[in-house]
Amino acid sequence: MKKIINIDGKEYEMKSSAYTQFAYKNLTGRSLLEDLKKLIVIEIEDEMDLSILDDITTPVLDMAYVMIEEANKDQVKSKEDFLLNLDSLYDDIDWIKDVITLAVTPISRRLQNEIKQPK
DSSP states (O other): OEEEEEETTEEEEEEOOTTHHHHHHHHHSSOHHHHHHHHHTSOOOSSOOHHHHHHHHHHHHHHHHHHHHHHOGGGOSOHHHHHHTOSOSSSOOHHHHHHHHHHHTTTOHHHHHHHHSOO
16 A cells, blocks of 8 residues: 655655565564554554653654655665654654554554554
């Protein structure tokens, strides 16, 4: 599935497929499924504790980068370039929910429902 997601006023085309979890593991050494399980229990809202932001920032940015590359490698030169071009991550946090939802799309519709309606 492809989707345009706006991060810090910049639009990125992202793609999530069965391959995404393998690309994520290759980039990070972590399991996409394990990271998603940790993220779906966090209620993402405008006023979040800084410790929660610290827990979600790295995996969500890693997911975004992997899916940007999967959609079109020409959008960013490298992960470092991608991150250096982001000035503000938290002015609008809708992108966080969008990235998580897109990442889980090929894995399970059940996980998608849990993300939309956390317990």
